Structures are given as C-alpha cells and as structure tokens.
Ligand code: G3H
C-alpha cells in the first residue's frame with residue numbers, strides 16, 4: 491500500500507464521524523508496533539515524530555522518518571507520516587525531504603498575537619510546499635496574570651478566539667485545550683464535551699486532541715462523537731513498552747540480548763495500539 495496523506499485520512503474520518511489515531515514514534519520498535527496494531531485493528535493510522543524525538547536522535551530526523559516511511563509503504567492499512575510539536579523552522583523545513591505529509595507547528599507557549607504571527611508564517615511555508623499544517627491554541631487563563639500552558643489542567647480554548655485564529659493563520663487542523671494534559675500516566679482527565687461541540691461549530695477545520703493517554707476510553711469515544719477528528723497518543727505506548735521491558739528484566743536478570751526484551755515491548759505496544767484505535771474509530 492502506498493503512503494497515505496494525513497489530509498485524506500482526516501477527511502475520510504470526519505466524513506464517517508470517527509477519528510484517526512496519531513501515535514508517537516520514538517524508536518524503530520514504536521513504528522513497527524504501531525503499524526502492526528493498526529493492521530490488527532484494520533484501521534488507518536498516523537505515525538508521528540515529534541521535535542523532542544528528533545532531539546533524542548541527535549537532531550537527525552531523516553533516519554527515523556525514512557524508516558517510518560518504508561514501514562508505511564509496506565503496511566496493509568493506510569498510514570501517513572506527521573511531524574509533531576515543531577517549534578523551530580530548521581526542522582519544519584526538513585519535513586518535505588523526510589516524506590511527511592503534515593506538520594504540527596507549536597507556538598502555543600507564545601502570546602496570542604505572536605502565536606498568530608509565527609503560525610501564519612509556518613502555514614504559508616507549509617502550503618507552498620504541499621503540507622497540511624496543524625497548530626495549537628490554548629487559552630491563556632488563570633487568575634492574576636498567571637498563564638496556563640495550553641495543556642495544563644484548567645486551560646481551555648475559547649471558541650470565538652479559535653475561529654479568529656484559524657481565519658488569521660490559515661491552518662488546516664486545530665489542537666484544542668479541552669481538558670486533556672500531556673504525559674499523564676493515569677487516565678483521569680475529564681474532557682469538556684460541550685466545549686468540543688462549540689469549537690467544532692466555530693471552526694471549519696478538524697479538531698485535534700493532544701495528551702490523549704490521560705483520557706479514559708469512554709471519554710475518548712464521546713470526545714470523537716462531539717467533534718474530535720485526530721487523537722494524539724504517546725505516553726500510553728511508552729507505559730506499555732517500558733512496563734514490558736521492566737517485567738522481562740525482572741524475570742530474567744541475566745538477559746543481555748535486546749531482541750528478547752524489545753520483542754516483548756513491541757508486542758505490548760501493539761496490543762495498546764489495537765485497543766485504542768478501536769475505541770476511537
Ligand atoms: O502530540 C502528542 C500527544 O499529545 C501525546 O500526548 O503522551 O499525553 O498521550 P500523551
């Protein structure tokens with residue numbers, strides 16, 4: 491099967507009132523396990539590589555991206571490649587060489603005006619180079635001038651501001667702050683479903699949920715019914731992966747061949763992917 495484009499996966503999902511899962515790839519085994527999980531579930535999937543993962547690979551995006559690209563092409567379900575949470579233009583501008591069809595440009599830590607300015611510039615570049623661009627708008631909230639990060643508990647995206655932001659920047663998908671928070675290891679996040687519906691009605695582009703590992707299954711499914719079209723998941727895979735390695739090594743203190751424990755890690759990750767994909771699509 492040929493590499494899919496994120497744009498077509500999102501359009502199909504939206505038309506069918508489901509979502510596409512986008513899973514974070516850090517190592518080769520992540521990409522292999524994600525593709526295997528999507529194939530088991532018989533659903534499309536997005537392999538996403540974040541700027542932080544690129545930093546882990548010594549700042550080199552090509553080796554891991556080209557490997558993921560090859561796996562996407564060999565998969566028997568549609569798979570697209572997405573470059574995630576990019577803050578620096580240097581990496582953004584490598585997206586086309588590495589086979590990504592979409593990128594998430596993240597200026598959510600900036601003020602509203604700066605977020606618009608930086609994102610509009612990134613969107614102009616992405617569109618000139620045939621890429622779909624996602625970006626993030628979080629509510630700058632809190633009392634007494636305390637700014638919440640876009641995904642801190644309590645942060646919320648304002649629907650009117652979101653409509654103005656999408657019109658000013660020209661982005662094709664919008665990551666919204668609706669109750670989830672990055673890197674949660676317990677699934678205790680509560681989503682604001684009424685806000686998701688308001689955002690869905692306020693902006694024409696697909697809505698993206700980040701920090702989905704902390705959201706329970708029933709809330710993920712309900713969030714999709716309310717209007718979420720792309721569901722980003724990372725930590726849940728790392729918990730499965732690391733948990734399997736930890737338990738393998740606890741059982742066999744003499745193990746030295748990484749294939750032994752990475753096989754169990756990859757297989758645990760595959761189970762998690764297959765289960766989560768089924769919840770949202
Ligand atoms: O962009 C990536 C996701 O937002 C991952 O969040 O690690 O909390 O699932 P998570």
Ligand code: ZN
Pocket residue numbers: 575672700701722
């Ligand atoms: Zn994220």
